[in-house]
Structure formats: structure tokens, C-alpha cells
Amino acid sequence: MSDPRTRTHTAPADETAVDAPLETRATSIAVHNSTLRSTGRAVLNNRALLSFVALAGLWLVAVLVSPSFGSPATTQYLLQTAAFLGIVALGQTLVIITGGIDLSVSGVVAVAAVVCAQTAETAGPAGAIVAALLACAVVGLFNGAGVFFLGIPPIVMTLASGTILTGVLLIYTNGSPRSANVPLLKALANDSAFGVPLALVLWLTIACIAWWLLHGSGMGRYAFASGSSKSASRAAGVPLQATTLTMYIGCSLLAGVSGLVLLGFTGTSSLTMGNPYQLLSIAAVVLGGTSILGGRGHLLGTVSGAMLLTLLTALLGTWDVSEAGRRVALGALILILLLSYSRESKR
Amino acid sequence: MSLELRPRIERKTDPRAVIRNIGDAVFQRSSELVGICLLLLVLLGLYTYYYPSLFTGRSVVVLSAQFLPLIIASMAQAIVMLTGGIDLSIGAVVSLVMSVFAVLAGTPTGVLGAMAIALSVGVLVGLVNGAFVAFARLPPIIVTLAASFLWSGATLLILPQPGGLIPKGLISAYNKGWNGVAVGVVALLVMLALWKFIARSRFGLSIYAVGGNEQGAFASGIRVRMVKLLAYGLAGLFAGIAGIALTIQTGTGDANLGTPYTLNTITAAILGGVSFLGGIGRMRGVVMGALVVAILPILLLFIGVSPFYQLVTQGGILIVAFASKYLLTRGKQAL
Numbered sequence: 001m002s003d004p005r006t007r008t009h010t011a012p013a014d015e016t017a018v019d020a021p022l023e024t025r026a027t028s029i030a031v032h033n034s035t036l037r038s039t040g041r042a043v044l045n046n047r048a049l050l051s052f053v054a055l056a057g058l059w060l061v062a063v064l065v066s067p068s069f070g071s072p073a074t075t076q077y078l079l080q081t082a083a084f085l086g087i088v089a090l091g092q093t094l095v096i097i098t099g100g101i102d103l104s105v106s107g108v109v110a111v112a113a114v115v116c117a118q119t120a121e122t123a124g125p126a127g128a129i130v131a132a133l134l135a136c137a138v139v140g141l142f143n144g145a146g147v148f149f150l151g152i153p154p155i156v157m158t159l160a161s162g163t164i165l166t167g168v169l170l171i172y173t174n175g176s177p178r179s180a181n182v183p184l185l186k187a188l189a190n191d192s193a194f195g196v197p198l199a200l201v202l203w204l205t206i207a208c209i210a211w212w213l214l215h216g217s218g219m220g221r222y223a224f225a226s227g228s229s230k231s232a233s234r235a236a237g238v239p240l241q242a243t244t245l246t247m248y249i250g251c252s253l254l255a256g257v258s259g260l261v262l263l264g265f266t267g268t269s270s271l272t273m274g275n276p277y278q279l280l281s282i283a284a285v286v287l288g289g290t291s292i293l294g295g296r297g298h299l300l301g302t303v304s305g306a307m308l309l310t311l312l313t314a315l316l317g318t319w320d321v322s323e324a325g326r327r328v329a330l331g332a333l334i335l336i337l338l339l340s341y342s343r344e345s346k347r
Numbered sequence: 348m349s350l351e352l353r354p355r356i357e358r359k360t361d362p363r364a365v366i367r368n369i370g371d372a373v374f375q376r377s378s379e380l381v382g383i384c385l386l387l388l389v390l391l392g393l394y395t396y397y398y399p400s401l402f403t404g405r406s407v408v409v410l411s412a413q414f415l416p417l418i419i420a421s422m423a424q425a426i427v428m429l430t431g432g433i434d435l436s437i438g439a440v441v442s443l444v445m446s447v448f449a450v451l452a453g454t455p456t457g458v459l460g461a462m463a464i465a466l467s468v469g470v471l472v473g474l475v476n477g478a479f480v481a482f483a484r485l486p487p488i489i490v491t492l493a494a495s496f497l498w499s500g501a502t503l504l505i506l507p508q509p510g511g512l513i514p515k516g517l518i519s520a521y522n523k524g525w526n527g528v529a530v531g532v533v534a535l536l537v538m539l540a541l542w543k544f545i546a547r548s549r550f551g552l553s554i555y556a557v558g559g560n561e562q563g564a565f566a567s568g569i570r571v572r573m574v575k576l577l578a579y580g581l582a583g584l585f586a587g588i589a590g591i592a593l594t595i596q597t598g599t600g601d602a603n604l605g606t607p608y609t610l611n612t613i614t615a616a617i618l619g620g621v622s623f624l625g626g627i628g629r630m631r632g633v634v635m636g637a638l639v640v641a642i643l644p645i646l647l648l649f650i651g652v653s654p655f656y657q658l659v660t661q662g663g664i665l666i667v668a669f670a671s672k673y674l675l676t677r678g679k680q681a682l
Contacts, residue, residue, distance in 0.1 A: 101488060146666060151673035153623050155433060155488055156613060160662040163610050167658025175655070279496050282489060292486050324507070327500025334493045339483050 047289025048301030054287075054337075055304045058311055066318050076197055078310055080189075083199035084258050084265070086306035088277045089284035090203075090210045091254030093302045094247040096285050097214060099227035099294030100147060100154035102248070105255040105281055107165030108136050109274030112259030114169050117180035117269040125182045133256050139165065140252030144245040162278075169271050177269045185264025199261055203303075206254065211299050213250070223247055227294025255281075283334045284309050309334075383618055383635045390642045397649040408524040411531025414641045416441070416593035417611060419538055421619070421637040422630060423585035424612035430578045431558040431625025432480060432487035436472075436495035437586050437612055442502045442605030444469045444590030449511025449600025458514060466587045472498060473583015474576060481575035495609070502602045511600035521595045534592070535634070538585075542630045545581070554578050559626025607661070614665040615640045617672070640664065 062069040069075075088105050095102045116132040123131060139161065146157040169177070191198050214220040222243040225233040234240055258277070263269055282292075288305030290297025312333060316326050395401045401410075420441055427434040444465045451461035472494075479490040521530050545551045553574040556564040565571045589608070594600055619636030621628030643664065644657050652660075 146670070150666070150670035152666060152669040155435075156617070156623070156665060156669060159435075159610055159613070160665040162662070163665075164659050164662035167656060167660075167662065170655045170658065171653075279492050282492065286489060292489050322504070324500045324503030328497055328504065329500075331493050331495075331497030331500060335479065335490070335497070338485055338489065338493070339479075 048298035048304070049289075051288045051301050051304045051308060055308045055311070058308060058315075062311060062315050065315065069314075072195070076192065076195065078314055079200045079307075080197040081314075082307045082310035083197070083203035084262055085277060085280055085284060085310060086203045086303060087206055087258040087261070088255050088281040089288075089302045089306045090207055090299065091251035092281040093285050093288070093290055093297070093299050094210065094214060094223065094254075095154070095251045096282070096290055096292060097227050097294055097297055098223045098244060098247045099230065100158075100244070100248070101282065101292070102143065102158045102251050102255075103155060103278055104139065104143060104158040104162035104165060105251065106274035106276075106278035107162040107169075108139055108252050108255035109259035109262065109277055110169060110269070110271055111139065111165055112136050112256035113263040113269035113273060114173060114177045114271070116182065116185075116260055116263055117178045118173065120180040120182055125184055128180075128182065129185070129260060132260060133253060136252045136256030136259075137249050140249035141245060143252065144248030147248065148241055148244045166271060173271070177271060179268035180263065181267060182264060185260055186267070187264070189261045189264035199265075202257075202261070206257070207299065207303055210250075210254075214299050219243060219246055224295055227291075227296070229295075279331075279334070280309055283338075287334075287337055380620060380629065380632045380635070383620065383632055383639065386618075387635050387639055387642075390639060390646060393646055394642060394649075397646070404524075404527075404529075407532065408529040409522065411529050411535065412522045412592075412596055413531075414638060415531040415534055416589045416596060417608065417615065417641050418535060418634055418637040419585055419592060420589035420608050421612040421615035421633050421640075422538065422542065423582040423589065425616040425619065425621045425628055425630065425633045426554065426578055426582040426585065427487070428613075428616050428621045428623065429554050429558045429625055429628055430575055431561065432491075432575075432579075433613070433623075434476070434491045434579075434582060435488065435609055436476060436491040436498060437582075438605040438607065438609035439495040439498035439502065440469060440472050440583060440586045440605070441590040441593060441608050442602050443472065443498045443505075444587040445594045445605060446502045446506035446511075446600045446602055448591050448594050449513065450505055452514070452594075453512025458517060462591055465591055466584060469583045469587020469590065470580050471583070473586065474580040476583070477576040477579025480579065481572040499602070502605075506600050506602055509599050509601040509603075511594070513595060513598055517595055518598045521592075531592075538588070539630060539634070546630070550574065550577065555626055557625075558622075610661055610665065611640050612637075614661070614668060617665065618668045 059069070069078075088109065092102055092105060112132040112135070115135045116128045119131050120128040143154075143158055143161055146152045146161070147154050150157075152160075188198050188202060193201070212220075214223060219242070222233070222238045222240075225236070225238050226240055226243050230240070255274070255277070259274065262273060266273070284305035285297070285302050286292050286305070287308055288297070288301030288303070290301060309330075313326070313330065316329050321329065391401070398406075400406055420437060424434055424437055427437075447468050448461050448465035451464055452458050454461070456464065476487075476491055476494050479485050479494075480487050483490075524530065546555075553564065553569045556567070556569055557571050557574050557578075561571055564574075590605065593604060597604065615637035616628070616633050617623065617636070618639055619628065619630075619632035619634070621633060640661075643660065647656065647660060648654070
């Protein structure tokens, strides 16, 4: 399956990653292979690598099934649409690494688009975008505060806040959200520079920032520690409050960015536009090799997970199946993919 | 976490200590339920204030028929939560069973045949969820979330538009009483008796044991995987019964009617004192929790709150229920 050389390099890092303190992890990598030291904790572990291998395999299958998948135009379109899911999934990774989960991303995607569309006329494009992102940050703060200060399990907290968001949007829009034409967002979603979709550029830029946040900064180390063991990290003096709030706010902001780009892509906002992203963003994270229980994983795996899911959806689209049939197939495929390489041995 | 996990007070032969111990035991056993009981009484009091004929036979018949689906679905959620899991697919399963029953009820299979098939679908779906959780060792959140996608798609395949033919007699017997008997109340009592029987059996105790301490349960010879699998299957059966009750209550099958059940059943179970970590909880508490969740929106309508606020209150109660429980128990632990 995966390249044997990479396997030997990364296996020690993966082993120690589970429960060893972070300093030990860093040094063990250095001992085993000094060339990997520069990338340090950012070493791809097996599972994240595996998802890239799966992506390559699936792409080959896709090209064999329908040669149009190899064409630049289709690739461009796929990368563009993968960016919408990919940006949400990056945020989801931040939260899942800390041992949480965010089921409210579907609501937040809609919040960003609806708020922006609603305020675009009065506040101007820049004001509307800022307002939308502020609203998302508030939701993230609300989620993080509920999880941290009120001790509510993340599933329950974010499920509840997602429902509240849908209700709030109903009240705010009176049941009929507007469409809006924001040129900046439209360009961001649809245009390309030198054949590279701007949405992809945005996605990869955000991925680099999130990569630094999770694998390069102190906050990222705290996030991994929090996901491995809450009580141990509390005892070790990890600032759990700041970490939890940062990651939840980050997740909501990214879901908001995706909502804005989607608004640019479709030109309209709707209350249900974020719904597919709830399951798909979590699936992208898990298929990217990150443990749903937290504390283990790599952000770049999520990038490949999002591409994998987008490609799967597109493949299903080539057979002329109904929306319902696609849901069934996607749900079943996600379960099968999970079965094949994401089993949790740790309990 | 829970009061029941605190070490019991010393047992001496001193009669006063014995009485104190009994008092503590009674208080501790039901202290989780005192709060929800009081809350329910307050809500019922408010209800009678706005609608004085609440406790007449007719309203009991109508309301029990209306509340029954949520109560039974909440029992299903509670069973899964007792094993330490969570079922995010319950709304989709309720819809799926609903559509199967609604499509088949008007065909030559007959109503009873349709019920049997619909219930088997519910059990089967529960067993699939359970197999992924128990044997594939996948976390319940992601399994049931993916399953909700799968089953809601299947529901749309079976019943793209709301519809189905439910016999008129059945609808009126369920909603308006059958020879003066409130079908909803009877069905609820039967379900509670069934659960009581299961909970006292070896299987029922195993569910509590697995949810309370999986390793410990395994070490004492319980077949943990089998118990989990069967518990999810049982939850599927309960969700199926809820789906059938909902179909008869509304008179048609509708693929979207099940959706709110996911959130509402979790709220009902939490309100009813089921621990999120598994192993602790009583079904009578869950029934009271479900009643609170069912009554509150009606009360808000009485007060004059717009239906748009329903979703906000649904999410709000869940957060308040959890937060108050957390803050209260944390206060007790500090004492």
C-alpha cells in the first residue's frame, strides 16, 4: 500500500505520538532520522500518507472509468469545488485534534452566507464580509465556552448550537434569505489565475496557516495535548481555556469563510446550504487519518480527505443517480472507507 | 459525575445510622429524578392554567397519542446512551420506518404485515449501527452520523413525496381513543413494562454494566460486543415503534418528520438523568424528560411565542439541561 521507506521513517514518530510527552516525540524523531527534524512534529504519519495514496488510487480509477477526469478542465473544477469542503474540513480538524467535534459547521456556513447577503446592500461588500465573519466568531466562542465552562460534551453543545443557529436564521431572515452579488466573493469562488482556481489558492493558503497553527505553534502542541488527555494536560499546566476557545473560534471562522465563498459561487444564500458539510467535513478529517477521539493526526491528511470525498461525489455523479441514491452511496462508501483504515484500536 | 458513584456512608448497626442510610439511599436513588419531576409538574401546572381541561379524558387521549412517538424514540436513544454511545441517526431511522410503513400499509401486505416489515427494518438498521460500533470498533458518533446520511437517502428513495395510505379507522382509533381507551397511554405502559422486563434480565443488567465500565464488564465475563450489538438492535426496535406511532398519529408518511427527533431524544434522555458516559439512567426519568420536551413548545405557543423560536428553544433547553446538571453536581462534589 504505502511506500515502505516512508513507513520505516515515520513509524517511530507515530508510536511515540500516542502517549509520549511532546519533547520526547520531537527528540525521538531527531534520533531516528535527522533529515526529518526540520519538519519536526509536522512529519506525515502513516494514516495521513495513506489517504494520499487512496486519493491517487481513486483518481486512477476515475480516469479509467471516465477519461474526462484526466482533463485539465475537470481537474480544475474538482479542485475548485473541493476547496469549499476543504476549508470547512480544515476548521473541523482543529477542533477534532483537541478531542472535540463541531456539528454546528453546517449552521455556521449558512450564517456567514446569510449575514453577508443580508447586509451587503447597507454595509457594502467589505462591511458585510466582516459582519459575517464576526457572527461566525461569536458562534465559535459560544461553542467553546459551552464546552469549556459549562462542561457540555462537544457533540451535544454543537448539535444544540447548530439547531439554535437554524432557528436564529429563520427569525433573522423571516424565512426567506436573500441573494446577493458580491463581486469580490464571486471572483474568489469562480475565477482562476494562470489556470489555478482562486478558491484552491485560498484553500491552500488557509491550509498553510492552519498547518503552522496546529503543527508549528505552541497552541498546536497544546491542542494535541488536550486531545490526548484532558486531565493530564490540565495537570501539566496546558492553558486549556485558551486552546479550546481558539480552536472552536478557528473552526467557526473557517466554516464562515467557506460559506462566503459558497455565496460567491451560487450567488444566493439559503438556510440549508451548509447541511452537506456537517457529515462531509467530519468524514474528510477522519479519512485524512486523524483520530476522531483527538490527539492524533495531521492537518494535511484532511486536505487529501476533502479531495477524496469530492472525487467520490463526482464519480457518483457520472452514473446518473438521484440525489437520494447519491446520499445512500456516499453514506455507505464513507462507512466502508472508515472500516478499511480508520479503526480505533485505542479505547 | 453522579451521586450514585459516591462511596456509600458507613453501615453500622446503630438504628439511627440505619435510618439515615436508608434516607440517603432513597434520596440518592431518586435525587436525579426530583428535579425533572418538579420541572414537569411546573409545566403541567402552567399548561392547566392556559388550558384548564388538560386532565379530562379527551385531552389525555389526544395528547398521549401526540407525545407517544417522542417518548418511545427517547427510550431508544436512552438505550444507546446507557451503553456509552450516542445515536445521531435516530431521526433518520424514525423517518425510514415511517416511509416503509406508509408505503406498505395500503398494499395487500395489510397493516399488520406492514408493521412487521417496518419493525424488522428498524431492528435491522439498529443492528447495522451496532455491528459497526461493536465489531468494527468505530466510534458511535461517526457511525451513526454516516448512517443518518445513508438512511435518510434510503427514506427519500422509498418515499420521495409525503404520502402513503393509512387506514382511517386506525388513525381515529389511535388519535381519538379506541372504545374509550387511550391507546397512547396503554402503549406507553406496555413499552415501560417491556423495558422493565428487559432491564431486570441478564441482558438488561449487561447493558448497564457495559456502559458503566466496559473493561470491568468484559473481565466479569459479559460478552461486551454481543451486548452492544443487541442494545443497538433493541434501540432500532424502539425507534421503529416510534416511527409507526408517528405515521399513525400524522396519518401520512413524511421523510422529514423524523429529523427533529435526533436532537429532541438526546435532550429528553439527558433531562431524564441518563449519563452521557453511559451506565446510569432510569427509563421513568426519560419518559418525564420526553414529556417536558414535548410540552414546552406547546406552552410557548400558548404564551404567544412565534413558531420560528421553536428551534432556538429546542437547542436552548438542551444546553440549559446539561449546564445545570454540570454546575449542580460540581457544586455537590465540592461540598
